Amino acid sequence: MYKLRGHHLFCLLGYRGMGYSREYVENMTQLHQTLRENPDTWIQLVEGPDDLCDKYPNSGEYHCHSKNIYEKDIAILAKMELKIGQIVKWKYIESCIRKHTIPTDIKIICETCSWRSFGYCEEGVQEIHEGKGLREVK
Template sequence: MSAIYETLRQEPYTAIKLIEGPDDVCAAFPSDQPSHCENASVYRKDREILQQVGLKPGLQLSWQAICDQVARQVKPHDIATLCSDCIWQPFGLCEEGVAHIRESGSLRELPEAR
């Protein structure tokens, strides 16, 4: 997941195809752990987030265009509703990410691993 993130951060004009169902991030999920990518809640969240952002599956556009759309359509507090049943939501990382995209139009640099 970090490799995908860094590619998008460093090359924001990378073409992205929006799909329904498991994607390249899911493909990187560790095989020794149960995957959640096929859960109905993931499909629901994907649909709701795409609707909030104003995009549809099947579209292909640059990562930068997606960030621009997120900056226009999503507010940090929207994450609490859109992702209310996500185990990561209470940590606030997505709210911070949306705030950063709204402010800078890009992904923030990841801290170096120690």
Template sequence: MTIRLRGHHLLCLLGYRGMGYSDDFCTNMTIIYETLRTSPHTEVEIVIGPDDVCKAYPPDKAYHCEGTVYGLDAAVLAKLGLSANERDSWQSICSRVAATMVPEDISRLCTTCPWEKYGVCSEGVGLVVNGQPLPKVGS
């Protein structure tokens, strides 16, 4: 199984705690998150543009998957030393996060994200940096 992810979703997944745009979106995001959390050897393919998370974005909301997030994707990939079409395990991507990031990077990279204010992504980066596991959704 390969999960296709765009740059900024690599960090969103670290902070995912069950919040999202709709029930369908949360169901999809929870499946992806729990797959990666419980099977860290799962292969991730880095993509440009809409990915496996975007496919469940609610049709009644303003669709941003093709908009301003491309710059954030590029910034995250540059920070992690990753590029489009690269494939690696989730565990290896988390190791890159641990080696290249600090929790405060989220507030610098994700200034336009509506979820940044909750602090969950910074918390997730902190867990990875400290070698701690990501929590089960809902715990």
């Protein structure tokens, strides 16, 4: 089982093998690949730092404790009608994405995210709507 915070549910949709450090990318790629290959993987929704934050590089400000990040977590969980503490399968999260989100939600909820300009997360939401699941990371 993986522990994930709210905004990482959207980050995983747009993940394309880029990140903050080699260690962070290796960790996120492994988690992403597991969910892609096995959507029955259990996820516990947590408040604050999660299994991806564990590998965030220790250089400068640790944004995992930023008020803005916590606000994104809350907004995304609320949008998908999920709650902190829930334990669900990744495929259930995908069903919540299909039911409660549209690609343009990224522009609103993730407005301040430095990764948003790539457009990958919007593409990821659209691909979930199309039943494709998570994109293969090459």
